[in-house]
Amino acid sequence: MRQNNMVxxxxxxxxxxxxxxxxxxxxxxxxxxxxxxxIIDFPLSNCANSxxxxxxxxxxxxxxxxxxxxxxxxxxxxxxxxxxxxxLPPREKEDADLGAYRGTADAISQNIDFVDTFNPEYVLILSxxxxxxxxxxxxxxxxxxxxxxxxxxxxxxxxxxxxxxxIMNTDESERIIEFEEKPExxxxxxxxxxxxxxxxxxxxxxxxxxMDNPESSxxxxxxxxxxxxxxxxxxxxxxxxxxxxxxxxxxxxxxANMDLLSKNNELDLADQSWKIYTEDVATMPHYLGxxxxxxxxxxxxxxxxxxxxxxxxxxxxxxxxxxxxxNDSVIMPDVExxxxxxINRAIVAxxxxxxxGAVVGDxxxxxxxxxxxxxx
Amino acid sequence: xxxxxxxxxxxxxxxxxxxxxxxxxxxxxxxxxxxxLIDFPLSNMTNSxxxxxxxxxKNRQRSLIEHLGTGRHYNINSKRGKLHILPVETGVQNDxxxxxxxxxxxxxxxxxxxxxxxxxxxxxxxxxxxxxxxxLEKHMESGADITMLYHVVDTAKETCINCDVLNLNKxxxxxxxxKNRGNYKTRNISMETYVMSKDLFVDLVKKAANTSSLYSxxxxxxxxxxxxxxxxxAHKGFFACINDFKSYYRTNMELIDYEKAMxxxxxxxxxYTRTNDSAxxxxxxTSDVCNSVITNGCSIEGTVxxxxxxxxxxxxxxAIVRNSVVSPQAVIGEDVHVEYAVVDKKAKIxxxxxVLGDAQNPLYxxxxxxx
Numbered sequence: 164m165r166q167n168n169m170v171x172x173x174x175x176x177x178x179x180x181x182x183x184x185x186x187x188x189x190x191x192x193x194x195x196x197x198x199x200x201x202i203i204d205f206p207l208s209n210c211a212n213s214x215x216x217x218x219x220x221x222x223x224x225x226x227x228x229x230x231x232x233x234x235x236x237x238x239x240x241x242x243x244x245x246x247x248x249x250x251l252p253p254r255e256k257e258d259a260d261l262g263a264y265r266g267t268a269d270a271i272s273q274n275i276d277f278v279d280t281f282n283p284e285y286v287l288i289l290s291x292x293x294x295x296x297x298x299x300x301x302x303x304x305x306x307x308x309x310x311x312x313x314x315x316x317x318x319x320x321x322x323x324x325x326x327x328x329x330i331m332n333t334d335e336s337e338r339i340i341e342f343e344e345k346p347e348x349x350x351x352x353x354x355x356x357x358x359x360x361x362x363x364x365x366x367x368x369x370x371x372x373x374m375d376n377p378e379s380s381x382x383x384x385x386x387x388x389x390x391x392x393x394x395x396x397x398x399x400x401x402x403x404x405x406x407x408x409x410x411x412x413x414x415x416x417x418x419a420n421m422d423l424l425s426k427n428n429e430l431d432l433a434d435q436s437w438k439i440y441t442e443d444v445a446t447m448p449h450y451l452g453x454x455x456x457x458x459x460x461x462x463x464x465x466x467x468x469x470x471x472x473x474x475x476x477x478x479x480x481x482x483x484x485x486x487x488x489x490n491d492s493v494i495m496p497d498v499e500x501x502x503x504x505x506i507n508r509a510i511v512a513x514x515x516x517x518x519x520g521a522v523v524g525d526x527x528x529x530x531x532x533x534x535x536x537x538x539x
Numbered sequence: 540x541x542x543x544x545x546x547x548x549x550x551x552x553x554x555x556x557x558x559x560x561x562x563x564x565x566x567x568x569x570x571x572x573x574x575x576l577i578d579f580p581l582s583n584m585t586n587s588x589x590x591x592x593x594x595x596x597k598n599r600q601r602s603l604i605e606h607l608g609t610g611r612h613y614n615i616n617s618k619r620g621k622l623h624i625l626p627v628e629t630g631v632q633n634d635x636x637x638x639x640x641x642x643x644x645x646x647x648x649x650x651x652x653x654x655x656x657x658x659x660x661x662x663x664x665x666x667x668x669x670x671x672x673x674x675l676e677k678h679m680e681s682g683a684d685i686t687m688l689y690h691v692v693d694t695a696k697e698t699c700i701n702c703d704v705l706n707l708n709k710x711x712x713x714x715x716x717x718k719n720r721g722n723y724k725t726r727n728i729s730m731e732t733y734v735m736s737k738d739l740f741v742d743l744v745k746k747a748a749n750t751s752s753l754y755s756x757x758x759x760x761x762x763x764x765x766x767x768x769x770x771x772x773a774h775k776g777f778f779a780c781i782n783d784f785k786s787y788y789r790t791n792m793e794l795i796d797y798e799k800a801m802x803x804x805x806x807x808x809x810x811y812t813r814t815n816d817s818a819x820x821x822x823x824x825t826s827d828v829c830n831s832v833i834t835n836g837c838s839i840e841g842t843v844x845x846x847x848x849x850x851x852x853x854x855x856x857x858a859i860v861r862n863s864v865v866s867p868q869a870v871i872g873e874d875v876h877v878e879y880a881v882v883d884k885k886a887k888i889x890x891x892x893x894v895l896g897d898a899q900n901p902l903y904x905x906x907x908x909x910x
Contacts, residue, residue, distance in 0.1 A: 198819030199835075237611075424821075432818035433836065440816050443612070445809035448573045448834040449820070450797050455829045463819040464573070464835050467797060476819075 168284040169303055169360070171215045172274070173206050174267050175233075175291030176223030181412045184535035185512060190222065192291030193229045194416070195495050195513070197423055197432060198463040198476050200441045202410070203233060203291045207248065208439045210289075211239040213299040216246030217281055220291065221270040223263060226252055232442070239440045251277060266381030272370040278363065286366060288359040288383065294419055295407040296430065296437050297358070302401045306360045312396040313366075315339065315388070316358035316403050328354035329384050331400050339398040342388050353400055356407060359383060365396070406430040417510055417531040420476045420493045424459050444479055454485050470500070484519070490526065509534050541588040541672050543657035543734065547580045549597050549627075549642075550664045551755055552634045553701045554782040558903035559883065564596065565781060566663030567603040569866045569884060571794055572834035572849040574812050575606050576781060578613075579668075580661040581622075582810040585613045587671035590620030591655060594663075595642045597627045598634075606813050613811045625649065638755035643744040651741060658740045660756075662731040666779045666790065668808055671734070677772055678734045684767040685739070685760065687713060688732035690778040695719055695726035698789075699780050703729035703757060705771050713769040716761045730774060731757070739767075777803035788881055788901045791847045791864045795832050817850055825856050834867070841871065849884075862898070866906075880904060 179191025186194060192203035210218050218241060220233045236248035251274050255261040264270035271288065278286060287299055306314040317331050331353045332341040369387055373379050379386045391398055406429035410416040422428055432439060446465030451457065456471045465480035470487035477494045484502040493510045500506065501519030509524035512535040517523060521539060524532040550565040559568055566577035584592055596603055610622025627642035643650065659671050669688065678686040689705045692698060699719050705727040706714045719726050747759035779790040794800045817836025822828065828843040836851035841858030849867035854860060857874040865871065865882045872889030879896035883906040888894055891910045896902030904910065
């Protein structure tokens with residue numbers, strides 16, 4: 164398919180420091196989710212499924228793994244002649260020294276030349292750390308129908324939680340008249356999802372001005388959007404219905420995994436019309452031994468389970484030995500759980516060994532325990 | 540890098556897997572829920588450093604060609620390597636004429652142009668793990684004309700019936716080749732896997748074609764036993780020949796045992812297959828599953844015991860599946876009871892509540908069937 168006239172740019176520099184050991188060596192977009200995915204598979208698959216052929220991924224924090232992961236664009240089918248996934252870490256330029264991206268807007272500003280090579284009419288700005296399924300082509304149609312300068316995807320949130328988000332106040336035609344970052348007394352419940360479509364010509368001009376503005380924090384939410392509103396540009400809200408999650412903490416990462424266990428859950432990863440693509444690993448199917456018991460769980464290929472698994476998500480190649488119990492937990496790839504070990508309400512990081520008989524986590528704990536080292 | 544090109548051969552007329560064969564060649568049979576049989580010889584080849592592979596196909600090739608695609612998923616270098624699909628086109632709708640030699644003759648131009656001085660031939664209906672680079676090394680060291688792989692099968696009264704049997708002398712020279720009629724317990728079963736120089740291969744193919752239009756490659760090898768230095772190399776580890784419906788069922792069942800499966804699978808020897816991008820499998824609150832092999836993309840609410848469940852199957856509430864092989868995308872409806880059965884791809888069983896075979900005669904449920 165010839166490329167449409169929109170390029171996507173995924174902001175993937177997030178540290179995710181509240182995910183502690185999980186993001187010590189990898190950026191948040193590369194964190195595992197849902198038994199076989201990494202979080203960034205969601206925006207990338209959404210792009211592929213929406214017919215967006217060229218995607219820039221802006222990386223910064225601990226980017227080695229993330230860079231190599233996304234550069235294999237074939238995983239998302241983005242390796243045809245007219246398409247590609249481009250890794251864009253900060254770079255030294257002829258007229259500028261190597262500097263970090265100073266903010267979300269600056270990351271795009273520093274890659275104006277990259278976007279220009281596609282000569283797009285529109286640019287889609289996405290975050291690499293959100294879990295959701297969305298058809299950006301529909302959002303673009305909405306953008307065009309509104310004759311907008313910019314369109315911002317918004318999620319209706321419960322009014323009592325609205326003060327935790329960036330809130331868009333709109334008129335009856337859904338044109339945005341005001342943007343408030345974490346308002347104490349919210350006037351609306353439409354939270355910005357950090358998903359923007361801009362007319363490139365206009366955004367390009369604004370980014371150039373923003374780069375040289377010493378007052379600016381170079382952020383879309385704090386600088387670019389308020390400035391556009393102040394200049395009377397046409398900004399529209401695009402209401403999103405469906406599952407959306409920003410997993411900022413261990414507890415919320417765990418919860419998002421647990422959301423998958425209920426039947427007919429909103430994310431519906433089994434939907435054949437909107438698959439989420441990821442790395443293809445060559446492992447056996449998963450094996451359940453003679454003593455295995457499994458209910459309400461999600462298991463990926465390569466696992467060997469001979470214990471009791473309940474209310475849990477097991478990633479690739481997890482081994483659960485006889486008489487071991489895994490309850491309400493997320494077990495990341497290559498974890499080995501020894502005979503008789505018990506795990507409750509925990510996230511066990513990749514490759515960790517839980518020795519036979521060890522007990523990890525507490526069924527009554529308020530918070531989820533993160534296990535990132537061998538437990539003896 | 541291996542100094543040989545590979546040939547993956549199709550099955551001869553002695554392979555008869557009733558039911559399954561109506562829809563696809565043996566290489567395209569679904570196996571252990573996730574694979575197709577041809578994944579095994581192809582992965583063995585690419586893991587051995589062979590990156591030029593000729594896959595021969597005959598009838599009903601649609602699903603096989605779809606599965607193979609460009610071959611990229613087999614880890615073949617996309618510039619230097621190639622997976623090449625070669626059809627047999629004799630213009631005759633008769634399996635007796637559409638044998639491997641006819642395929643080789645039809646594609647002789649392609650074969651003669653290949654640069655590699657050696658050829659390794661493997662069948663698409665046998666399952667084993669083997670490093671062909673060591674096979675080639677052994678062959679070159681020995682100075683033999685042809686080296687063949689065999690497996691010492693000690694259940695030859697019941698299994699590998701009609702397979703070729705190698706009669707070997709003490710130096711492992713092949714004296715003659717017989718058929719396994721099930722008369723003896725222990726036999727050297729030919730794995731129909733050969734290594735030889737390309738030149739000899741080409742000569743033998745031409746000789747076979749000149750001898751008889753019904754000659755397959757096996758026949759000419761058999762003829763040449765006394766003329767050429769043909770030697771056997773024993774294979775150790777898991778081996779299975781899928782040449783009838785029972786062996787298809789039995790081999791799937793055998794590999795449900797994890798210990799047994801580990802004789803075939805190994806972390807440093809991946810078996811590649813085409814990804815389907817399925818989600819992980821979901822187990823719900825009513826699921827009761829043990830001693831089974833389950834593939835990705837399934838939704839399981841029922842009971843599964845001692846079975847293989849393929850990609851994207853749905854096992855509904857109250858359903859019971861025991862001692863069965865359920866192929867990808869099949870649906871086992873509420874309260875349906877399936878035992879000792881092979882359920883082919885996309886079959887849906889919802890109305891009939893009991894689909895029961897027995898251990899000696901497992902049932903076959905047709906592809907796309909609605910029961």
